[in-house]
Amino acid sequence: MLEQPPVWLILIAFLAALGPLVFFHELGHYLVGRWCGVGAETFSIGFGREVAGWTDKRGTRWKVGWLPLGGYVRFTGDMDPASMGRNLDQLDPALRARAFHAKPVWQRFLIVLAGPMANFLLAIAIFAGFLMAYGAPSTPPVVGKVIEGTAADRGGLRPGDRILSLAGREVETFTDLQRITSLRPNETVPMEVERRGATRRIDVTLTERVDKDRFGQVYRVGQLGIMPLPGRHFQPVPPLQLIPEATRLTIEITRSTMTGLWQIVTGRRPVEEIGGPLKMAQIAGQQATLGIEQFIQIVALFSINLGFINLLPVPMLDGGHLVLYTVEAVRRRPLGERAQEWMFRGGFAALLTLIVFTTVNDLGSFGLWERLSRLIG
Known part of the structure; x- marks a missing residue:
């Protein structure tokens, strides 16, 4: 740490x-x-x-x-x-x-x-x-490995399955999948999966994982229990797609913020996760120690x-x-x-x-x- x-x-x-x-x-x-x-x-x-x-x-x-x-x-x-x-x-x-x-x-x-x-x-x-x-992360939302005993295992996911949507949200990359999953610890969510050309719906109950970052801060995150396909690379983004893709990222993060706030209001996440100026200052200082890009x-x-x-x-x-x-x-x-x-x-x-x-x-x-x-x- x-x-x-x-x-x-x-x-x-x-x-x-x-x-x-x-x-x-x-x-x-x-x-x-x-x-x-x-x-x-x-x-x-x-x-x-x-x-x-x-x-x-x-x-x-x-x-x-x-x-x-x-x-x-x-x-x-x-x-x-x-x-x-x-x-x-x-x-x-x-x-x-x-x-x-x-x-x-x-x-x-x-x-x-x-x-x-x-x-x-x-x-x-x-x-x-x-x-x-740097380009955009291009890891496809395809199951590379299912971890035994996890939500994915109990839900019947198999290696090679392509996840099309989770909790009603379209999934285009493995990063999208991680973002949607992390906000829903212990929730039962619908999932659309493509397997051998056929689409099927699966309901999975996500588990909860308590993470601690390198600075000792604790976070409750949802966990599905799959690994991506080996390898990860960044795909160049055409100049005319830079603004649309950046806008998509901004909208997705805003939607995640709205989801997190609603979960706090409805009691599904603890109110202790609401931070103020002091927390913002601490996070800014932490990211500054990691480099200008992270900051x-x-x-x-x-x-x-x-x-x-x-x-x-x-x-x-x-x-x-x-x-x-x-x-x-x-x-x-x-x-x-x-x-x-x-x-x-x-x-x-x-x-x-x-x-x-x-x-x-x-x-x-x-x-x-x-x-x-x-x-x-």
Whole structure:
């Protein structure tokens, strides 16, 4: 087992990973806002007191805050933290024409959506770069060996079987098979198998394997119990297929994230698996010790998670705003100010609770509570 990286490396890796993700997220909001004719007063990476900054010729203040846990773009007309657009009538006509909340609802929807989409596009660009440099894994989903006593053995799989789908998901490579299986420990899932030209359906009950990575972190993963055909190589990806293939990878990882979250919500996976900023920092530091390639790959995964989380329909997040704009478009008028205010208060309380919960989880995964119990006991 490898030693944990030093604290200074964890902090540097965390900032190096989070900074670009926040920048691209906010840049998405900013660029689409400019396209819609909305003025931007502030573009901030981080919160709190300004550490460094400058003002461009458009009057936008670009700055870095001392607390690097997010960022924001303050558009013209955003006069309260919840971005509810109060008191627009107090703006002079020139500013009101450039105000965010004076724009049509479809433009506001696109501006808000652009942030998470920028994170997904960044991940696609990173994956496309790796595919161009190394190619795509091409190990076919064909059974090379069935391990005795495993789910595959009990399900009747045989060497030479080609797995076409698992749990309703199409399987094209052995990597797809591993990704789908790992998220479903102890679940009974349907499988489509091609054997000697004939297709048959098999139901298998996956087993659970507890893995510990080189840094000592424990994971519960599903296990089928098969080995691939001998040999593994990377297949070159044609230039015109780079973006489609990178997009497919991004969509697949997003779907896996959704599946994992749903399993936690429904109790099939423990809530201790939910991590927060501290866990993210630790993972970034760990991957940095393994090399630049591993670090860039984890940045792509973080970018997907950031985009996905921001699309959740929670007030204060982008997804919450998108829900309100959808309601406004259907009703042809926005929700009342009081209703919005209570929604954002509830959303803020939920986010604060989540931050506290994930921090407690992170500290527990670091062994802090166990050490404290030993001291007290």
